Amino acid sequence: MTTQEIVSKLWNLCNVLRDDGITYHQYVTELTYILFLKMAKETGAEIQIPEDYRWDKLTAKSGVELKKFYKELLTYLGENCTGRVREIYQGSATNIDEPKNLEKIIITIDGLDWFSAREEGLGNLYEGLLEKNANEKKSGAGQYFTPRVLIDVMVHMMKPQPGERCNDPACGTFGFMIAASQYVRDNTDGFFELDADTAKFEREEAFTGCELVHDTHRLALMNAMLHDIDGEIILGDTLSNVGKSMKGYDLVLTNSPFGTKKGGERATRDDFTFPTSNKQLNFLQHIYRSLKADGKARAAVVLPDNVLFQDGDGERIRCDLMDKCNLHTILRLPTGIFYAQGVKTNVLFFTRGKTDKGNTREVWFYDLRTNMPSFGKTNPLAKSHFVGFEAAYIAEDRGAVTDERWSRFTREEIEAKGNSLDLGLIRDDSLVDYNELPDPIKSAEECIANLEEAMDLLQSVVKEMKSLETEAE
Numbered sequence: 001m002t003t004q005e006i007v008s009k010l011w012n013l014c015n016v017l018r019d020d021g022i023t024y025h026q027y028v029t030e031l032t033y034i035l036f037l038k039m040a041k042e043t044g045a046e047i048q049i050p051e052d053y054r055w056d057k058l059t060a061k062s063g064v065e066l067k068k069f070y071k072e073l074l075t076y077l078g079e080n081c082t083g084r085v086r087e088i089y090q091g092s093a094t095n096i097d098e099p100k101n102l103e104k105i106i107i108t109i110d111g112l113d114w115f116s117a118r119e120e121g122l123g124n125l126y127e128g129l130l131e132k133n134a135n136e137k138k139s140g141a142g143q144y145f146t147p148r149v150l151i152d153v154m155v156h157m158m159k160p161q162p163g164e165r166c167n168d169p170a171c172g173t174f175g176f177m178i179a180a181s182q183y184v185r186d187n188t189d190g191f192f193e194l195d196a197d198t199a200k201f202e203r204e205e206a207f208t209g210c211e212l213v214h215d216t217h218r219l220a221l222m223n224a225m226l227h228d229i230d231g232e233i234i235l236g237d238t239l240s241n242v243g244k245s246m247k248g249y250d251l252v253l254t255n256s257p258f259g260t261k262k263g264g265e266r267a268t269r270d271d272f273t274f275p276t277s278n279k280q281l282n283f284l285q286h287i288y289r290s291l292k293a294d295g296k297a298r299a300a301v302v303l304p305d306n307v308l309f310q311d312g313d314g315e316r317i318r319c320d321l322m323d324k325c326n327l328h329t330i331l332r333l334p335t336g337i338f339y340a341q342g343v344k345t346n347v348l349f350f351t352r353g354k355t356d357k358g359n360t361r362e363v364w365f366y367d368l369r370t371n372m373p374s375f376g377k378t379n380p381l382a383k384s385h386f387v388g389f390e391a392a393y394i395a396e397d398r399g400a401v402t403d404e405r406w407s408r409f410t411r412e413e414i415e416a417k418g419n420s421l422d423l424g425l426i427r428d429d430s431l432v433d434y435n436e437l438p439d440p441i442k443s444a445e446e447c448i449a450n451l452e453e454a455m456d457l458l459q460s461v462v463k464e465m466k467s468l469e470t471e472a473e
Helices: 003-020 024-043 055-059 063-080 083-089 099-110 114-120 122-135 148-158 175-186 196-204 214-226 241-245 279-290 313-324 383-394 411-416 440-472
Strands: 166-168 207-211 233-235 251-255 298-304 325-332 345-352 362-367 406-410
Touching: 003 024, 003 099, 003 114, 003 122, 024 055, 024 083, 024 099, 024 114, 024 122, 024 214, 055 063, 055 099, 063 083, 063 099, 083 214, 114 122, 122 175, 122 214, 148 175, 148 251, 148 298, 148 345, 148 383, 166 175, 175 207, 175 214, 175 251, 207 214, 214 233, 251 279, 279 298, 279 313, 279 345, 313 325, 362 383, 362 411, 406 411
Parallel strands: 166 207, 166 251, 207 233, 251 298, 325 362
Antiparallel strands: 298 345, 325 345, 362 406
């Protein structure tokens, strides 16, 4: 049985829980509680769990006794354990009321082909569940799930290195950091090429994040654990004073939350130069301020279009970004790749300078939006769609790239446009170019001339016919 088949089987169990009024997101959270116990048994990690609350104890019970024991287990593990176990189960509670439903889920999980799952990677299995949840519009989870292909492109452009501190200040289910860790593993033979201290650093300190939503934070912890990452994942709000300690990073990768704070409130951080109610502008401030000022620390950030053109604080933040960092590339993303279909997004790539002034001299844009197919569930974004962008991005001489989607604007040109970065879009072939429409006056004159010519011809024909009639008489 493949990982995909296991994911489908687990996902279909959600139908069992409909009578209990369980949402898709609650179901994935509920699965996390149960899967953790089973996966701990399968990987030999049950030492973290008290003997009385391990998988075999759970499968030995049924009916009302099972439901009662399961509730007791959740409470005990969340209050009396330590480390990741406590973090995952803290504040946990079950939404399953019918004991038979709980029993069916446990029996199904116990009967899966766990040998195949281990071979393909338990982390991949869990990632598959999270992706399934994100693609299900009814779950609402797509708001924090970035398409895997986009994550991989951003990671490969940023090239995380051993020994670097990487962070995602709005980490969702921790997808960016898992991809960054995997990139380092792939390029160091699974850390085996590293010395013991660096390998330990990679597992325990290199990849960190922060997540505001408790249930999503729980999913991130589970995801990290299954990918052998023990870095700190804070449960909190990056835009509160919790975020002030998140700094000194070599690399930031993130898809920051869109929208404004409820009631138009400003961020509660007291160290922002330009506090605003716009979440993504505040996240952008946090991100470039959290990078080391060493000329090498860098970031790749997904942001909506309004960040590129909003005036007032928006313009001031963009200018501050271009002063403190070299904002060298902006990728204009296609529409329809996120849960909110109408949202237009971009990836900003920038490197923190050693000084706070004059770091951006030019910005290169790649338009992956205009004249592109409509993306969605039936036509997902693929790696092949980024081939042109990747080639332009890594080119030694960017000016020699002939791709029409690739364009450059100097800092002076950007300033002349009011410091707007809403630039770099090519001609849209689906729109009418009114400059190429015929001149209506000239066209009318030509029509009249053609009509007069036709009338003259008609009169000539009539005269000829009358002449023939006279001769015939």
